[in-house]
Amino acid sequence: MARSKALRQATETYACLRKAHPDAHCELDHESVFQLLVATVMSAQTTDVNVNKATPALFERWPAPKHLASASRDDVESTISSIGMFRQKAKNIVRLSQLLMAGHGGSVPETLEELVALPGVGRKTANVVLGVAWNKPEGVVVDTHVQRIGQRLGWTKNTTPEKIEVDLAGTFPREDWAMVSHTLIFHGRRVCTARKPACAACTVSEACPSAFKAENVGRKPPKPGRTSDANAPSKKAASKKSAAKSKKAVAKSKKAVAKKPSPKRMRAKKASGSSS
Template identity: 45%
Template sequence: MNKKERALEIYSRLAKRYPAPEPALDWTNAWELLVATVLAAQCTDERVNKVTPALFKRWPSISDMAAADIAELEEAVRSTGFFRNKAKNLKNAAARIMDVFDGTVPSTMSDLISLPGVARKTANIVLSNAYGIHEGIAVDTHVKRLTYRMGLTKNTDPVRIEKDLMPLYPRETWGDVNHFLVYYGREVCNARSPRCGECELADICPKHGVD
């Protein structure tokens, strides 16, 4: 089985396991998804989902966030970690959206990554889920770990991993690839103690001597 065949087989099996993939973060529009994804860096989705309801109640619009008192915003996101940097980035991103993009979250990769605190991972998540646009594959810690273990990449840099993965999958599946690997990374192929004995991918995993 070559690398592309393995990649597609992984996708096929995980698609059966997860028939309705969607982000674990709670959101209702592109701005809320962007904010939640920024907050999720080095933080659990569960924690973010506890923080965002009050956050969006206090600052319901992009313009409200742009005008937020930074100390108050820091306190609101404190429990997500790195709260000073996250608060600064969210406020500045909101201001840039208001000033440059007429108050609308942009829908291209180049425009999104021009926002403070937004790199390719966040941009890919927003584009795929909020706009249905597939410009790449979001690479987080789960995607990085699983694709390395499964022999789909030898790189450790997220941008290089993304470039390795994109040719392996049809463009329309790129969003789901992220969801599937995140789910499976949390449930089975976790970082510290992967449950290899229960893994439905074990027979095609290079870790088990299969190539």
């Protein structure tokens, strides 16, 4: 497909998705840019829901960098201990607060370079802050939903977040970058889920090259000679089956050994047979 046609289709599909999810937004609760930054650092490897459960207590006690910069790390750890990797995250958010106080006058910087220099802040976190707080993202935030749906919609053939980000940033204008990400995340949670995409209810099914076959998108094709049947047993199921089979075989052979008369008994039998 010619690139201009592909871009036009992607734009139309995105417009439909925007209409379907007009409420798409960053779901991390925050009342300031600093709180958004901290919540985003805390969201690594965990869900927004879990972060939102932990941050009210954190922000009530330490609402701004000047408070968190002088907090005891043990106290912060115990306050956010409900989320994964809480020790590392407590260390990062205390340290980044200290750096904001020391080098930025207590404000959150507005450039990618300055943001990624803070502990616990990678490109993805920095782009969340730049897009949501400052409306000037330097890229598209690619999480698992954005990756999956970008692939299913045919907007990218790549499989790494870095390359997918480049594809999406080349498809949409900069002013849409933050919202593209929020919209795909909402679509991924509500309709185009990883396991069971609801293609029949999807507003873009006519334009989607993966409609009703999305389970195959993003997977490696089967090796020649192997079945691609979706009902075929998975590797795990097959290995379980073979383990059960060999267990049965061992039990059978044990039974057979148990049944076999001992050499002593055989000799006794033979002797009694010859004397009769």
